Amino acid sequence: MAGSDPAADAVTAPDTVKILIAGGFGVGKTTMVGSVSEIVPLRTEEPLTIAGVGVDDLDGVEGKRATTVALDFGRITIGRDLVLYLFGTPGQQRFWFMWNDLAIGALGAVVLVDVRRPQSSFAAVDFFERRGIPFVVAVNGFFGRHPYPPEEIRDALALPRDVQVLLCDARERESCRDVLIALVDQLIARVHPLLGAPAQGRPGSCGGA
Amino acid sequence: MDQGDSAGRLVRPFTLTGGRTRPSRADFTLITTVTTVDPPPERAARPQPEQVRILRQCARPVAVAELAAHLDLPVSVVVIMLCDLLEAGRIIVHPPHPVRRDPCLDLDLLQKVRDGLGRL
Ligand SMILES: Nc1nc2c(ncn2[C@@H]2O[C@H](COP(=O)(O)OP(=O)(O)OP(=O)(O)O)[C@@H](O)[C@H]2O)c(=O)[nH]1
Ligand SMILES: [Mg+2]
Numbered sequence: 001m002a003g004s005d006p007a008a009d010a011v012t013a014p015d016t017v018k019i020l021i022a023g024g025f026g027v028g029k030t031t032m033v034g035s036v037s038e039i040v041p042l043r044t045e046e047p048l049t050i051a052g053v054g055v056d057d058l059d060g061v062e063g064k065r066a067t068t069v070a071l072d073f074g075r076i077t078i079g080r081d082l083v084l085y086l087f088g089t090p091g092q093q094r095f096w097f098m099w100n101d102l103a104i105g106a107l108g109a110v111v112l113v114d115v116r117r118p119q120s121s122f123a124a125v126d127f128f129e130r131r132g133i134p135f136v137v138a139v140n141g142f143f144g145r146h147p148y149p150p151e152e153i154r155d156a157l158a159l160p161r162d163v164q165v166l167l168c169d170a171r172e173r174e175s176c177r178d179v180l181i182a183l184v185d186q187l188i189a190r191v192h193p194l195l196g197a198p199a200q201g202r203p204g205s206c207g208g209a
Numbered sequence: 210m211d212q213g214d215s216a217g218r219l220v221r222p223f224t225l226t227g228g229r230t231r232p233s234r235a236d237f238t239l240i241t242t243v244t245t246v247d248p249p250p251e252r253a254a255r256p257q258p259e260q261v262r263i264l265r266q267c268a269r270p271v272a273v274a275e276l277a278a279h280l281d282l283p284v285s286v287v288v289i290m291l292c293d294l295l296e297a298g299r300i301i302v303h304p305p306h307p308v309r310r311d312p313c314l315d316l317d318l319l320q321k322v323r324d325g326l327g328r329l
Binding site (some may be wrong): 012013014015016017018036042043044045046047068072073075076077078079082083084085088096102104106107132173177180181184185187188190191192195 | 235238240241243245262263270272274275278279282283284285301303305306307308309313314316319320321322323324325326327329
């Protein structure tokens with residue numbers, strides 16, 4: 001619809017959905033959120049004592065950073081009645097207990113991989129696999145370089161066949177948009193094998209019911 | 210007063226909730242939207258200053274995560290204050306679109322998201 005203006009519809013709250021942008025420490029999650037978000041990424045900080053970990057448990061982490069865990073997120077207005085939120089998950093492994101809550105109600109996830117150290121995102125892959133949360137893998141070619149074909153990344157991370165591997169640049173809006181579209185196509189393919197990407201629609205899909 | 214910044218950051222939010230660290234109800238997720246009831250219900254108690262800030266921010270529907278970011282408060286603290294406001298009838302709550310994987314996700318919803326992303 002041309003000129004759809006969310007502000008014109010102040011009374012009815014839109015439906016909201018979310019997608020997680022996950023991956024190892026410093027792989028470009030916040031950058032990706034910022035590239036596609038219509039707002040500058042917002043940030044909230046949660047005291048770890050509230051989030052469920054005593055500060056005393058955080059041995060080895062000293063100073064102010066030890067007391068909070070930050071979560072950043074962006075927004076894409078899909079239409080008058082639907083808004084998509086993108087949450088960048090905390091990169092440090094010690095904060096992953098937060099992912100359980102984050103993962104509830106997510107459509108799916110993008111696992112971002114730094115092309116120079118793919119193993120740093122292995123634990124994220126494992127997290128979503130174990131919980132049956134659909135995800136795609138997006139390889140962030142720092143400096144726009146992609147020395148490895150997707151299949152090599154797939155092998156390095158021992159990815160199942162129905163998980164797509166995409167090459168991207170987290171700084172580029174179109175590139176990040178295409179990653180999100182690939183994820184949604186993968187989700188659609190699970191529901192309806194004929195509508196989704198041709199690579200999908202094997203066992204695990206639930207079309208035809 | 211001359212306590213470190215980190216201590217101040219931890220203590221202040223708790224005072225806003227009267228020391229409570231757990232919400233009284235489970236209505237709120239990060240992407241639940243909140244809208245102020247306008248006009249306020251009759252015989253509504255006078256809101257606290259932080260509650261006034263929330264009510265002002267939510268004149269239009271706002272997601273909990275955005276509200277927390279704008280208020281510069283932890284989500285957990287904002288949620289506790291929202292529980293109070295909900296119980297006082299000052300806000301209405303719109304839950305996220307349900308995401309059920311079993312038997313499968315809602316195709317219409319996915320198509321809508323797909324089309325929206327395509328327009329970016
Ligand atoms: N050259 C280059 N730099 C990038 C790219 N993506 C991210 N960066 C930079 O790498 C650093 C880390 O990026 P972030 O987006 O903060 O990474 P993150 O995954 O959110 O990091 P954590 O939240 O700390 O785990 C920042 O300085 C970014 O500017 C990229 O594609 N190319
Ligand atoms: Mg980040």
